[in-house]
Amino acid sequence: MAQSSAAATQLRKELKQMQKDTDIPGISCGLVNDNNIFEWEVMLMIPDEVKYYGGGNFRAHLHFPPNYPLMPPTFTFQNPIPFHPNIYPSGELCISILHPPEEDKYGYEDASERWSPARSPEKVLLSIISLFSDPNPDSPANVEAARLLREEKEGKHKEFRKRCRACVRESLGEE
Template sequence: MASTSAGAMRALSLELKDLQSQPVEGFTINVNEDNLFLWTVGIYGAPKTIYQGGYFKAHIRFPTNYPYSPPTVKFLNKVWHPNVYENGDLCISILHAPIDDPHSGELPCERWNPTQNVRTILLSVISLLNEPNTSSPANVDASVMYRKWKDGGDSEYATIVGKQVEDSKKEAERDGVVVPETVEEYCVKWCPPQQDDAFDSMEYDDDFYDDYDDGSDNEEGCNEEDEDSGQGEN
């Protein structure tokens, strides 16, 4: 167990350094390095969606055998969403253990595997906020309400989400966080470090990262062609 835990801590330490040196739009990370198995993240609502201006905090808890088993994600503020349980637990395929369960409706390839990481998890969460999976909802009432809203018959879903966005702004103010509200503010620009410096600082471990993939193909942050993606307000 000690060896497994040490391996997980090393993997998490490398991921934290990677995210700090190459930030991604859409979220912030706060980690107490005395406990690498619990991360606090702040997820920003994407511009031009009903979540614009929102600041949704969550805990990511990692198992001691990470990255071979998935972490869990739990929202700390209220999130009315088809794939979020009433208690804040997130239900998403990428965080489900890699087992063959024909009753789940999920393919094994959609579930967790050790090449996934915090970056791909959070990008998946941001995508899920705007495009819920209503085929197997964690919150049935929210799922029904979302489908009615999408069909243009009822605005209650957008109204509830809008109120939660406004409430989350108070949390952002308490945390001293300025939430990006435009595409230009939302997109993060970073300059790749020099190759030698990058390898010195990252201290890559071949055992963990021979097949490492950060899940991001675009060094410039958002793609301008995608600025109108997501669900806009009706």
């Protein structure tokens, strides 16, 4: 319980700092429930110049485990769930920095890419924003999105872009 109490104290401090810091463009954080510091509601406002997702506003929940910061939080998009190679259809995000700090049994990720207690929620959210600028189709959570992105980069069609733009419109309440 002491670890959970220490985690709660640290999370209160980090949330307060993020809410106060006006230098973090495109990110807004609060609590899902005022009585639970371990569950944050996040709004990601993707800059207009981002190729596929520009102008989108995506809601998500950032859930911290009781043993935070030793273990990573999970990040799950709420409806609409972005059509993205690194987001499972359930809304859960797959990104290296949120993977537990252990050896990757598949040898795909270097330990330095995985979770570290030195990472803050701010760094995590900035990494997620950058994933919208540069999706990773090589480690897909959504195989269809990864395939369509690869095909678009090969010049075969614009289906990936169409699906992303529809998702952005839906995030803005336009569909």
